[in-house]
Amino acid sequence: MTKKKFYRYSLQDKALLLTGYILLGLFVVAIIIPMIYVIVGSFMDPITLQNKGITFDFSKWTTTAYERVFSNPQIWIGFKNAVVYSVVFTVISVFVTLLAAYPMSRPDFKGRGFFNVIFVITMFFGGGLIPTYLLINNLGMKNTMWAIVLPGAFNVWNMIIARTYYQGIPSELREAADVDGANEMRFFFMILLPVCTPVIAVLALWQFVGMWNSYFDALIYLDDTAKQPLQVVLRAILIQNKPESGMISDMQSTAERAQLAELLKYATIIVSSLPLLVMYPFFQKYFDSGIMVGSVKG
Amino acid sequence: MKTSAKAHPPWRSGKEKGGVQGTLLYMKQHWQLYVIFLMPALILTIIFKYIPMGGILIAFENYNPIRGLLDSPWVGFAHFKRFLSSPDFMSYLANTLKLSIFGLLWGFPVPILLAFLLNRVARAGIKRKIQLVLYMPNFISVIVLCGIVRILLSVTGPLNMLLGTSADFMTMPEAFRSIYIASGIWQGAGWGSIMYTAALSNASAELKEAAIIDGANIFQQIKAVEWPAIKDVVVIQFIMSAGNIMSVGFEKAYALQTDLNMRSSEIIATYVYKKGLLDGDYGFSTAVGLFNTVINVILLVAVNKVVARMNEGKGL
Numbered sequence: 001m002t003k004k005k006f007y008r009y010s011l012q013d014k015a016l017l018l019t020g021y022i023l024l025g026l027f028v029v030a031i032i033i034p035m036i037y038v039i040v041g042s043f044m045d046p047i048t049l050q051n052k053g054i055t056f057d058f059s060k061w062t063t064t065a066y067e068r069v070f071s072n073p074q075i076w077i078g079f080k081n082a083v084v085y086s087v088v089f090t091v092i093s094v095f096v097t098l099l100a101a102y103p104m105s106r107p108d109f110k111g112r113g114f115f116n117v118i119f120v121i122t123m124f125f126g127g128g129l130i131p132t133y134l135l136i137n138n139l140g141m142k143n144t145m146w147a148i149v150l151p152g153a154f155n156v157w158n159m160i161i162a163r164t165y166y167q168g169i170p171s172e173l174r175e176a177a178d179v180d181g182a183n184e185m186r187f188f189f190m191i192l193l194p195v196c197t198p199v200i201a202v203l204a205l206w207q208f209v210g211m212w213n214s215y216f217d218a219l220i221y222l223d224d225t226a227k228q229p230l231q232v233v234l235r236a237i238l239i240q241n242k243p244e245s246g247m248i249s250d251m252q253s254t255a256e257r258a259q260l261a262e263l264l265k266y267a268t269i270i271v272s273s274l275p276l277l278v279m280y281p282f283f284q285k286y287f288d289s290g291i292m293v294g295s296v297k298g
Numbered sequence: 299m300k301t302s303a304k305a306h307p308p309w310r311s312g313k314e315k316g317g318v319q320g321t322l323l324y325m326k327q328h329w330q331l332y333v334i335f336l337m338p339a340l341i342l343t344i345i346f347k348y349i350p351m352g353g354i355l356i357a358f359e360n361y362n363p364i365r366g367l368l369d370s371p372w373v374g375f376a377h378f379k380r381f382l383s384s385p386d387f388m389s390y391l392a393n394t395l396k397l398s399i400f401g402l403l404w405g406f407p408v409p410i411l412l413a414f415l416l417n418r419v420a421r422a423g424i425k426r427k428i429q430l431v432l433y434m435p436n437f438i439s440v441i442v443l444c445g446i447v448r449i450l451l452s453v454t455g456p457l458n459m460l461l462g463t464s465a466d467f468m469t470m471p472e473a474f475r476s477i478y479i480a481s482g483i484w485q486g487a488g489w490g491s492i493m494y495t496a497a498l499s500n501a502s503a504e505l506k507e508a509a510i511i512d513g514a515n516i517f518q519q520i521k522a523v524e525w526p527a528i529k530d531v532v533v534i535q536f537i538m539s540a541g542n543i544m545s546v547g548f549e550k551a552y553a554l555q556t557d558l559n560m561r562s563s564e565i566i567a568t569y570v571y572k573k574g575l576l577d578g579d580y581g582f583s584t585a586v587g588l589f590n591t592v593i594n595v596i597l598l599v600a601v602n603k604v605v606a607r608m609n610e611g612k613g614l
Contacts, residue, residue: 009516010515012515013515013516016516016517017418017516020414020415020418021415021418021419023411023415024412024415024416024419024428027412027432027487027488028428028431028432030484031431031432031434031435031484031488032431034446034450034484035434037450037456038446038449041449050454051454053456053459054456095338096338096339096342097339099334099335099336099338099339100335100336100338100339100340102331102335103331103332103335103336104336106331108324109328109331110321110324110325110328111321111332115336115340118340118343119339119343122343122347122348124541124594124595124598125351125591125595126347126350126351126591127347127349127350127351127352127353127354128350128353128354128570128584128587128588128590128591129570129571129574129575129583129584129587130353130356130570130574130575130580130583130584130587131349131350131351131352131353131354131356131584132346132350132353133574133575134353134356134363134580135345135346135349135350135353150342150346151342151346152346153342154338154339154342154343159339183330184328184330184331184334184335185330185334188335209436209437212439213437213438213439213440213441214439214440214549215439215440215441215549216548216549216552220571220575231439231440231441234439234441234442234445235441235553237445238441238442238444238445238448239441239444239445239448239553262449262452262454265445265448265449266449268445269442269445269446269449272439272442273437273438273439273442276437276438277434277437277438280433280434280437281430284426284429284430284433287429287433287492
């Protein structure tokens with residue numbers, strides 16, 4: 001690495017690098033600006049927001065929007081449901097996936113090719129919306145958590161990632177366990193899993209985020225408002241322009257209600273996105289470790 | 299999706315016998331692998347993936363929930379004919395294809411470019427901070443993303459204030475695709491660059507150092523060291539995305555749809571949903587969905603073939 005110090009970029013290279021840095025900087029700015037806009041906007045007064053846009057005059061900032069969002073029971077119900085569904089889904093999904101990836105990672109496993117075909121087919125071909133919907137209905141899972149938690153619990157792509165990761169573990173571990181007479185279960189839970197924390201962390205985060213952010217399954221399977229997860233509640237507020245009536249009903253005129261409804265969107269976006277945005281940096285160190293690249297090459 | 303065992307010395311070699319007897323003996327010795335490890339995944343796959351495949355029969359009948367799958371009246375290919383000959387068919391198909399092909403053309407190179415740029419950021423601390431920002435939008439939900447888009451583009455929103463206009467972009471059919479694709483890049487490009495960044499950091503440092511000592515400029519370094527390091531990943535990513543051309547995300551298209559931009563925003567996936575679950579036309583909706591899936595599989599196979607030919611026989 002010390003050699004790098006002696007290397008000098010040519011003028012052409014310097015120009016190229018500068019262009020590159022500017023491009024990268026522009027991209028970063030383009031990502032940040034909409035976020036800052038929404039954050040600042042959420043503290044505006046509804047009328048100012050509509051007529052003049054955002055200002056950085058802090059004396060005019062209010063937290064009205066947040067008070068109204070936090071005092072809305074439906075948002076809290078949505079939050080609670082989303083947490084429950086996401087946690088249950090993540091636990092089941094990661095567990096099933098890690099389990100299945102183990103035999104699939106062993107070259108001596110008989111039937112490996114057959115099972116691989118069985119699984120991979122489902123990545124590209126499926127029954128589609130209606131047959132799946134009717135099945136869930138017939139199983140009596142409609143309007144229950146299981147309708148959104150179970151169908152996608154086993155993810156073939158994640159299985160391939162875990163399998164590839166297992167294959168990168170030195171086989172001496174396995175041989176040592178064999179000598180000690182550890183059976184499959186013991187080896188898997190006591191020896192293999194503990195050295196696979198990075199891949200487990202990534203898969204868990206992935207599944208959690210996926211469930212937390214999805215709305216389609218909940219939209220079609222959960223009619224009961226008490227069971228709806230956050231994203232379905234958000235959809236009503238952000239996309240359908242139907243804020244919970246309790247949030248704006250005290251306003252007199254339709255115009256005022258519309259302005260307030262608009263402002264509430266800002267605060268709702270912040271409140272609902274904050275948990276994941278705060279959580280994800282703790283997982284960042286696992287992202288770049290090349291876990292996904294392995295799967296691509298596998 | 300080949301599984302190669304090369305990197306992996308066989309664990310219990312020598313103990314195994316060939317033939318049916320050997321297999322049975324193996325299964326008896328290793329029953330835990332089948333019953334405990336594989337079974338849960340297998341059961342979920344059979345119930346939630348394979349049983350619905352049987353449900354595809356609905357596409358060929360006038361499905362009646364009371365009479366059930368096998369006793370509903372058969373109609374052959376009537377649903378397919380109805381769909382293929384309807385005036386809307388071409389428009390939905392074109393919308394689907396345009397959305398994903400343009401999305402692929404615009405969106406595919408951006409993560410690769412980002413990875414190259416990131417790779418040139420020398421200081422690890424700054425690189426990490428940039429990555430933190432780049433990945434952030436990936437953790438925002440589709441609904442929130444579309445909410446932000448609607449806010450930014452609303453009639454009284456910041457874009458209109460900036461331009462001094464009062465256009466309602468969400469109701470313009472001609473704006474829909476740009477909105478969809480641009481917001482997709484905003485959300486996904488940073489996250490999409492992870493694979494390439496990781497592959498680049500796996501590029502041999504020695505090779506790079508040698509290139510630098512030989513006086514290679516940045517273009518030459520990219521050509522000789524960096525591009526070869528990510529080429530395989532690029533190829534596979536391309537095949538995967540090209541093979542998914544027909545499966546444009548329902549969730550985002552539906553959330554960006556308004557009554558007025560339907561002319562370009564109605565894609566096959568949203569049509570299947572509306573016909574099937576909102577109108578209850580199960581048979582027709584299943585047929586349309588099946589049509590979509592089959593085209594998708596054909597595309598995947600075709601793209602894989604073409605890419606493999608260009609890439610010295612290496613495809614999926």
